[in-house]
Amino acid sequence: MTRHQLVDQIFQKRTYLCVGLDTDIDRIPRHLRDQPDAVLQFNRQIIEATKDHCVAYKINTAFYEASGAKGWDVMAQTAALIPDTHLRIADAKRGDIGNTSAQYARAFFETLAFDAVTVAPYMGADSVRPFLEYTDKWTILLGLTSNAGAADFEMQRVLHRSTAGIESAELALDVSTSSTEHLYETVLRTAAGWGSEENLMFVIGATQADSFSTVRRLTPNHFYLVPGVGAQGGSLRDISKAALTADCGLLVNASRAIIYASEGEDFADEAAAIASQYAFEMAGYLPGSPVV
């Protein structure tokens, strides 16, 4: 799915919601739990109920891997249920040396029918490039995440790259005149050059509203995948005000708040109701039409 196609969907349907299929067998309604293919049935009903209110689905690989090969099969079948009109995201947070990342890219972009995969930046350019080589797919790189642990490394102060190559002997002198930035800023600035705005997005957590203006300054036109509204407490209003662009530039994900909206037989209707509330609010923030 190209950026043009994605933006078209967003403005036609007036929503930038992504529904997260973090489906945990222990949390789906009791009446489904004992049936064969319970998770697949649950996902099918969630997709059917929410598809008019969202433009993307995000499958969290962990919840499927927890069931082993059978879970991986359910993930493949779930990906195949997502309509072509919706962006299919594998939230996998992969990343390894080049020949290994190439295998991961093959797994999600060829063997499975995903349009996008989330990737971790720690190992640098050659761990991300094999994903970006699929120019008709999306690589979604972790930038600033929604969890408390973001403070441990992502928010650490890094010497600005222009001075960072120097040796420690010179450092005592140079550090006094050099500027610093957060590690996530270094990641955004550096990685923005690895792909294009047509095949690279960033993960920016909704709980990080204070940082959204910095993030937008560094990457003014990139799309962001924004987890952390709903169960994690981020504000849809705050992040939309701070980061919406002329062609939207945001996919806001909610998982638990939607898929576990009810534990009863009405779970799909309740999921649709919550998704529709998000979409209604989003329609109010979106410009009338994309300016591109």
Added chain:
Amino acid sequence: MTRHQLVDQIFQKRTYLCVGLDTDIDRIPRHLRDQPDAVLQFNRQIIEATKDHCVAYKINTAFYEASGAKGWDVMAQTAALIPDTHLRIADAKRGDIGNTSAQYARAFFETLAFDAVTVAPYMGADSVRPFLEYTDKWTILLGLTSNAGAADFEMQRVLHRSTAGIESAELALDVSTSSTEHLYETVLRTAAGWGSEENLMFVIGATQADSFSTVRRLTPNHFYLVPGVGAQGGSLRDISKAALTADCGLLVNASRAIIYASEGEDFADEAAAIASQYAFEMAGYLPGSPVV
């Protein structure tokens, strides 16, 4: 497998070799390729041929995921083939928000029979802790990796944590008196406190021999998983001289150099020959007995 049991195996067999099962269907010998379960057959013969020369096997999940659910099944079956005397490592480089990392931990430590899993540090403490809660398993956190991309972020200069919390307004003053370290040093120092030397190891690439003394200073007693000898060019001699501890403290991995030693029907014999050469060299570097 406890640290005591692992060290026992290392000194009994006088080897700290880990064999990496990065099995690519396109690279296994032709006579196997068309058979059903070709990858499993290949892995079975490699394990049988090399088990006396190594103490661990590392399964690279990417190479199995590239074949989808079927590949995941072959991975599960391969893990089950590894003898109890050997550490079973899933080289998966996972890491996500807490409830998701808990699912990954369940996938590798419960659903599959692994003793250890590699984890990426970018998202911080709460993304790693769910793995460390399995105190009888091993979490192997990325520290300094073997690839060129390590220069992009891992080698960036970070303000030392003791000064890192201050706001940017104060920073211009404080930065002149503060010290810096590489990001991988921040990761090692910070994460060392999250687990114990009995359930936390670090990945340190063999191509980073210049940094091994720094790494050992920061984490004097932790075990390291060291990829990057063989195909990636790291020196077994250099890293052993710099980082061996009284109870070894190293697992050195070779993958392609061993499993693809021959493309012919003699592949298992040739794999055994290469593994045996590594083990012979390692025996020369190991102390006579562990001092613990």
